[in-house]
Amino acid sequence: MxxxxxxxxxxxxxxxxxxxxxxxxxxxxxxxxxxxxxxxxxxxxxxxxxxxxxxxxxAFLDSHTHIVSAAKTLWCLLLEQREYQSIDEIMEIVKEYALEYPKEEVPYIYAYSCPTHLMDAEYADRYFMDKYVSDRPVLLCDMNFHRCLLNSKMLELMEIDETVPYDPSTSCNYERFEGNVPNGIVEERAFEFRHDIDKMYEKLNWEPPSEADPETLAPILERFTDYGVCGILDGFTESEDVFAGLRELKNQGRLNHYYHGMPLMNNFSDLEETIRTAKEWHDKYADDYIYVDTIKYFLDGTNELGTGAVIEPFVHDPHNYGKMNMSEDQLTIVFERLNQENINIQIHLVGDRAFRASLNAVEHARKNENEKGRAFSIRVTLLHCELTHPDDRRRAAELGVYINFTPAWAGGFFGDGAKQYLGEKRYNSMYAFNEMIESGAVVNYSSDIVDEEGLPLANPVLGIQIGHTRTDPQRPGQIREPASECISVENLMRGYTINNALGMGFADKTxxxxxxxxxxxxxxxxxxxxxxxxxxxxxxxxxxxxxxxxxxxxx
The missing domain is CATH 2.30.40.10 (Urease, subunit C, domain 1)
Structure with a gap:
């Protein structure tokens, strides 16, 4: 050398x-x-x-992205990114695909990505899906992996029927008709988090191509290299197999990144199991390139679907404050337990109520641990933080909480669907981070890409331009309010470099x-x-x- x-x-x-x-x-x-x-x-x-x-x-770092999800979309029916008039138009494309590829050749159709707002059509349910394709399982996924539509065949093969309980306390669910009958709408990919899809694969005697194969991962990682990114924190590690794929790339001298993986905790009752998984993965795979010292949790849903946890109710429903998947007291217990095990946590949240509850839980956990003679030393990272109350923005610095945001969203590329739930005023207060930065919080940045088609958004310089101007280059002149929340280039650069290193736990290295x-x-x-x-x-x-x-x- x-x-x-x-x-x-x-x-x-x-x-x-x-x-x-x-x-x-x-x-x-x-x-x-x-x-x-x-x-x-x-x-x-x-x-x-x-x-x-x-x-x-x-070199840049990306502290929240989804390389396995991106690899997964290499084999699916990838819908063109263009203006669609209705979900019927999209399902006609799926039908044509099914006619071109018989079920003996393609036993499962996974179609991605449908504009989320089209999936709000009242008639878009399992029976609507069946009209287009009924001879094999079909999944239609929205552009951010938060909502899916399934046909009846897929529900049948996964054994999801009226006998499967519905849990109203979580945003990760199979939605229902009257009588608890699944209607085909799935929030937050419940079929993967609960492993129901494995039953379908077993019955089909078929598995999708492995996203963890070195030759599948390599082209995704090469794009990050092309953008100058040397370290990646996966949104959550979807399959333990990914570690073997990365290790093989390393042995071949082709891994030019640090990879930070983490297991997903589905609910409060899974805490101890998730801790065990994180420890096992660390012991089996951690080395100079691979890190496993963190877990992931989804505290609420999305503002575009009305499942974010908000302080004030949604404008169309004065009794609806969204969904929070864990109570503040439970979250406090989680933080204390993870601190005792020296395991960090990243929390998906989009609503101001979820943001406040997370900060409150950190405050309580710090106090409780200090009273027991233990310092509270783990990294708590709050992801997205789309809607935050002004009273809470300086608390992140005071509590030592890390904040992660995707600057590419600030130009209006993503999130328009939230307006119908939040109303104009709250919608125009989203993505506000300057007060957090000025108060000393460690704010870092990421791409949060979920598919191969979205890889251009993984380029940090694009995120820096949009975060600095709050304008999407494809929509010049349209500044996303509030314009006062344009972030300086220097702060964005720090967020993509040293602040990401701090949030990923290896600032001593890069x-x-x-x-x-x-x-x-x-x-x-x-x-x-x-x-x-x-x-x-x-x-x-x-x-x-x-x-x-x-x-x-x-x-």
Whole structure:
């Protein structure tokens, strides 16, 4: 492995002690020096590289994305991203697909992604689905994996009928007609979380292509490398098999990322089992590239479906405050128990009531643990935080809670369906993070992509442009309110680098260009701090270095 001295550069380090430099020295896998250039540096055994004044930054990190979900969509019926007039139009496409591919060839049709608002049609149920395809199981999934429609054959093969209880306390459910009969609408992919789909696969004597196969994972990971991303935290690890696939890529010298995996806790009663799973995965798979020290939990649903937990009721239903899948007291117990096991937690939440309850539970857990003589030291990360009450925004910093957000949503690309539930005023208060940042909270950023088609959104420079302008490049001139919540480029850069490293638990290893850390860095095609805001997304990672090895471009 060569040693490099890169000079004549603009080095943004993300290190508050020395934010800027003009030279960086890499020896082996690590950064040896960052600072002003002097000729004595060249006396060492280094290859000198003139950067031509280009910007060098720490390699980006993505602290909430779904690589296995993205790999899964490589084999499904992927619907074109275009304007559809009705769900009937989409199901005609599914029907044509079924006619082209008989059930002997395609025993299960998994169609993705349907615009969520089209799935709100009153007639869109299992019997509507049956009219188009009834000879095999069919699943129609929305664009964010939160709502699905199933036909009767799929419900039958999974043994979901009126005898299966409905739990009104959770947003993860099979919805019902009168008499507890499943209507084909499924929230939060209950069939996967409860493993019902495994019964279907067994009856079909068929399994979908493995998303954990190295050759399936590799092209997804290569796209992240192309964007200058060197570390990924999976939204949750859908299959333990993914670790074997990643390890095989590592053995082949093709894994150029740190992977942070975590098991999903389905409900409060699963706490101890989830703790055991996290420990088992850590003991079996954790190494220099793979991390397992965190669990995931969905506290509420989505604002677009009216299942977020809100402080004020939804505008169309004065008695509906959304759904929260765990009480504040239960959440406090979870935090205390995880703190005792030194296991971190990431919590999906979108509503202001869920946000407040999480902060309250952290506050209670800290107090209870301190009274027992234990420091509260785990990382609690609140994901999405789409709607937050102003009274709660400074509490994240006070409580040491990490905040994670997907800046690409701030331009209006996602979330329009929430307006019918939240109303204009609350809708125009969403995605408010500047007060959290100013108060000292660690706010970090992610792509939260869930499919192969969405991979362009995994490019951090696109997230930075949208987070900074609150405008989607595909809808120029349309600023998503409130315009005052445009985030500075520097804060976004910190969020995608050092703050992500802090939230992922390896800031001692990466996230800033600091001597002693791993040499993970990008040389960009343009200076992100100086170019026009509308041109940020055009910037490329010309050269990407991972642990001292050039994995894109050439020095």
């Amino acid at each position: 060569k040693n490099y001295l890169i000079k004549n550069a603009k080095v943004w380090t993300a290190d508050e002690q020395r934010p800027w430099a003009d030279c960086i020295v890499i020896k082996g896998k690590r950064i040896d020096y960052v600072g002003p250039y002097n000729e004595k540096l060249a006396e060492d055994d280094v290859d000198e590289v003139d950067a031509g004044g280009k910007l060098i930054i720490p 996230g800033s260009l600091t001597p002693g850390k791993m040499a993970n860095l990008c040389i960009l095609s343009d200076n992100i701090f100086e170019c026009k805001p509308e041109d940020i997304s055009k910037i490329k990672a010309d050269i990407v270095i991972f642990e001292g090895k050039t994995v894109k471009g050439a020095l």
